[in-house]
Amino acid sequence: MPDDRTTVTELGTALGMLPFERPAAALAARPRQLAVDDAVWELLTGLQRSGHFAEEFAAAWANGRAFLEAPDALRGRTPLLIEWTGGRRPPGDEVAPVDLRVDHVYLVSCKYLSQNIANPSPARLFEGLLSTTGHWPTGDWYAEVAPAAYRRLYDACRSAAGFDELPDDPLALTPAQRRQLRLALPGRGAYPAEARQAYRDLCRDVSVGSAERWRANAASPADRERLVWRLLRVGSAPYFVLGADVRRPLRLRVASPWDWRQAFQLLDFDIRAAEAGQPQVDWAITYRRRGDGSAGVARGHVEVRWSHGRFAQPPEAKIYLDTPADELPGYFPMGGAGDQPSLWE
DNA sequence: TGTCTAGAGGATGTCAGGAT
DNA sequence: ATCCTGACATCCTCTAGACA
Numbered sequence A: 001m002p003d004d005r006t007t008v009t010e011l012g013t014a015l016g017m018l019p020f021e022r023p024a025a026a027l028a029a030r031p032r033q034l035a036v037d038d039a040v041w042e043l044l045t046g047l048q049r050s051g052h053f054a055e056e057f058a059a060a061w062a063n064g065r066a067f068l069e070a071p072d073a074l075r076g077r078t079p080l081l082i083e084w085t086g087g088r089r090p091p092g093d094e095v096a097p098v099d100l101r102v103d104h105v106y107l108v109s110c111k112y113l114s115q116n117i118a119n120p121s122p123a124r125l126f127e128g129l130l131s132t133t134g135h136w137p138t139g140d141w142y143a144e145v146a147p148a149a150y151r152r153l154y155d156a157c158r159s160a161a162g163f164d165e166l167p168d169d170p171l172a173l174t175p176a177q178r179r180q181l182r183l184a185l186p187g188r189g190a191y192p193a194e195a196r197q198a199y200r201d202l203c204r205d206v207s208v209g210s211a212e213r214w215r216a217n218a219a220s221p222a223d224r225e226r227l228v229w230r231l232l233r234v235g236s237a238p239y240f241v242l243g244a245d246v247r248r249p250l251r252l253r254v255a256s257p258w259d260w261r262q263a264f265q266l267l268d269f270d271i272r273a274a275e276a277g278q279p280q281v282d283w284a285i286t287y288r289r290r291g292d293g294s295a296g297v298a299r300g301h302v303e304v305r306w307s308h309g310r311f312a313q314p315p316e317a318k319i320y321l322d323t324p325a326d327e328l329p330g331y332f333p334m335g336g337a338g339d340q341p342s343l344w345e
Numbered sequence B: 001t002g003t004c005t006a007g008a009g010g011a012t013g014t015c016a017g018g019a020t
Numbered sequence C: 001a002t003c004c005t006g007a008c009a010t011c012c013t014c015t016a017g018a019c020a
Helices: A004-016 A023-029 A038-050 A054-069 A122-126 A141-145 A147-161 A175-184 A193-217 A221-231 A257-263
Strands: A082-084 A100-102 A106-109 A116-118 A239-244 A249-254 A264-273 A280-289 A295-306 A315-321 A331-333
Touching: A004 A023, A004 A038, A004 A054, A004 A082, A004 A100, A023 A038, A023 A054, A054 A239, A054 A249, A122 A141, A122 A193, A122 A315, A141 A147, A141 A193, A141 A315, A147 A175, A147 A193, A193 A264, A193 A280, A193 A295, A221 A264, A221 A280, A257 A264
Parallel strands: A106 A239
Antiparallel strands: A082 A100, A100 A106, A116 A315, A239 A249, A249 A331, A264 A280, A280 A295, A295 A315
């Protein structure tokens, strides 16, 4: 079951798409177009009456209403069926995090956009270019790209903790030994003095090695274009994002690859190792708008870090978008009432 | 007694953030 | 900016029981 806030924002958006004057009236009517069971109606009614998440409910309702009226979207036509994925991810390898499906065709994501777009395994990102199927190394990425520095860090941490009985090879650690070593390290990401240089070396080697692999694997223009679409969460079908960032509602239509190619040309995909306190790779997409020939840049970065504590599990890659969502190529403002459809910007 | 298989439960990988 | 966490989905391994 999703948390209450998610339930309110997703179903509040759905209710806003239906022709009721006010949220309370929609809740009282329990319109059959919104296909959820009675327990969900009870929960939602209770949440609305409680006044918790009132701001979220109002913002979600306004987003749904904008979707109903937008020329890009429903153009005032009342939906016949709104399906809710129930806070769970739909099956399949769709890139878009779809929460609602309207009349079988309109896909809507209600996520409050976060800078963080995905946490794949580093190998899936740097070797598999974010595809969902294929072959890439499954082991520990640190050992994959920076074996020497990783080994030095492990040796230093093991001896600082006095755990001489642990295996020489960090890859041979059992889950219990990993937990033991993790708990023995100083808190808040600090390392024993004799391990600090090894950690700096590891960060540098992982940043440089990951960037090199990524560049090598995204060598062809076709590969780079596919990678860009995945980083931007451009899916096989267009979808809508109805959410908010800290300042304002965000109502966007996200292009399909077909739309994207007609509106933009990818000029360059720059990948470079960053200097940071943890392994990091920066990326920047340079593109040309076909409409007026102007150029644009979208930026982001990837952090490679341990998930669930040091030595506890192989590292994950955390992908960030540093360019605001409404400035990304392929993210078109959803046309408000009176606006022209904005396919061509 | 040997082989096969369903499924239980642990391990691993991924997602979506939060805390400081 | 950096590190930490909970929740799941899926993969993997082991084992009890069915059946030949």
